[in-house]
Amino acid sequence: MSPLSDPLAPATVRLVLVEDHDMVAEAIGMALNHAPGIDVVARSKSIAAAVADAGRWQPDVVVLDRRLPDGDGISAIGRISAVAPEARVLVLTGEATASVAVRVVEEGGAGLVVKSSGLQELESAVREVAAGGVVFAPSLLSGVLDRLTGRERHAGGVLTGRERETLLLLAEGVSTDQISERLGVARNTARNHVQRVLEKLGARSQLEAVAIARREGFLD
Known part of the structure; x- marks a missing residue:
């Protein structure tokens, strides 16, 4: 084929x-x-x-x-x-x-x-x-x-269990496709999880979300 x-x-x-x-x-x-x-x-x-x-x-x-x-x-x-x-x-x-x-x-x-x-x-x-x-x-x-972690910003919402899983995968540097595969969900669902994580953390990118999460202790 x-x-x-x-x-x-x-x-x-x-x-x-x-x-x-x-x-x-x-x-x-x-x-x-x-x-x-x-x-x-x-x-x-x-x-x-x-x-x-x-x-x-x-x-x-x-x-x-x-x-x-x-x-x-x-x-x-x-x-x-x-x-x-x-x-x-x-x-x-x-x-x-x-x-x-x-x-x-x-x-x-x-x-x-x-x-x-x-x-x-x-x-x-x-x-x-x-x-x-x-x-x-x-x-x-x-x-x-380091620079992003030092910024004054607070997480804007409580992450669900699935969103925390998504955040941990983002911290590993995996792509949306890999998140979809690792979580066993559709790509659009994985994308939605990522977007909700960004919104709740007040981040404009995945990298910034990881920096904020580290400062807030979400990745401990």
Whole structure:
């Protein structure tokens, strides 16, 4: 049976690429389009165009350049999420520091990739965030968690038993698909569990939820 007709084959990842430099966009777009199971449905050159394209195409992943002609890409994550709630945003940046990574997490982004990384690494990052994971360099992750853990914030609700199970799995760094498999529930149900955990903890991303949970003692 061919992958196209196999009901168990992974779904194609629909991707919007936001990059204002033509040569860079062309290289990234061609590489990702040639990667099996990834379809670049639109290329945008500005924040305004990215928001419009995300709303039109409802992609699974948005690869978003940090520096764009009409502003800072990180600050646009919320606008993109508002028009395409299911989209995971992966930020491309020239420099990756803990402070930049914290901003990405706080805005609801799913990861940060340095532009100097290879195209294969970017492809892997796209697949990881599309599967529900987060992508940050190990050297940044501890700094991100330390800074988020130190923020003044309180859990906004009591987690159910299933939500606590979901939180423990998030702390292991597993994807939504893996949560679905480990809990024995449908993917949409797993996604709903994750969303409720984020809402109750007042978090805008899975990584921030884990940081808050650690501070509140939910993972002890």
